[in-house]
Amino acid sequence: DQQVKQNSPSLSVQEGRISILNCDYTNSMFDYFLWYKKYPAEGPTFLISISSIKDKNEDGRFTVFLNKSAKHLSLHIVPSQPGDSAVYFCAASTLEGAQKLVFGQGTRLTINP
Amino acid sequence: SQTIHQWPATLVQPVGSPLSLECTVEGTSNPNLYWYRQAAGRGLQLLFYSVGIGQISSEVPQNLSASRPQDRQFILSSKKLLLSDSGFYLCAWGSKDRLYQPQHFGDGTRLSIL
Incomplete structure (x- = not known):
């Protein structure tokens, strides 16, 4: 049972345009959601997060939206830059115990000049 | 600031040989610690986590084990x-002290x- 799903394995966007990455989850007990960025042969780097009491969180070019009723979150990157090309993972956790993260499969984002 | 170190970066081992991978954290105390595995083309799967010295929880049945001999x-x-x-x-690593x-x-x- 995959509790966190990223249905798009890849996404190609032109430089300067908006990149929208999507993520769906099934566990209604999740109350913390995160996006990580990963380059090859490196560990994931934390990008932005949102708690379940909010529906939007913004940090510079990055905005995360949470729709609890639809169990859906998205990451918007505006404007997209070549350095944004990477694999993006969404993750979710409850706040109980060890706060274990459940990850999606990842979306490879390619920004074209 | 906090840093986390893992070594080695790459390892090639024959089937049947033993394994030991080490991870240390600096700049924080009493963290939660986690081991994940990413198979080719897949997401990250949690293997083990630890909330304290000697406390190990396994998430999936497997051929691996984990230990936490010291806090970090x-x-x-x-x-x-x-x-x-x-x-x-x-x-x-993750903090126990604050939520979110x-x-x-x-x-x-x-x-x-191999």
């Missing part, structure tokens, strides 16, 4: 490696089993 040291081991143990292994805090990852170990 986390070790992933195997007595006999299988081909299916190949993958990219990541250590991470992300986990932070090391740079990983690429393990290839």
Whole structure:
């Protein structure tokens, strides 16, 4: 049972345009959601997060939206830059115990000049 | 500031050989520690986590084990490696002190089993 799903394995966007990455989850007990960025042969780097009491969180070019009723979150990157090309993972956790993260499969984002 | 170190960066091992991967965290105390594995083309799967010295919880049945001999040291081991143990292994730490805090990852170990 995959509790966190990223249905798009890849996404190609032109430089300067908006990149929208999507993520769906099934566990209604999740109350913390995160996006990580990963380059090859490196560990994931934390990008932005949102708690379940909010529906939007913004940090510079990055905005995360949470729709609890639809169990859906998205990451918007505006404007997209070549350095944004990477694999993006969404993750979710409850706040109980060890706060274990459940990850999606990842979306490879390619920004074209 | 906090840092997390993993070594080695890459490892090639024959089937049936033992394994020891080490992870240490600096700049924080009493963290939660985690081992993840990323198989080729897949997401990250949690293997083990630890909330304190000597406290290990396993998430999936497997050929691996973990230990936490010191507060900021986390070790992933195997007595006999299988081909299916190949993958990219990541250590991470998280804070217990505050809610809504992300986990932070090391740079990983690429393990290839021949």
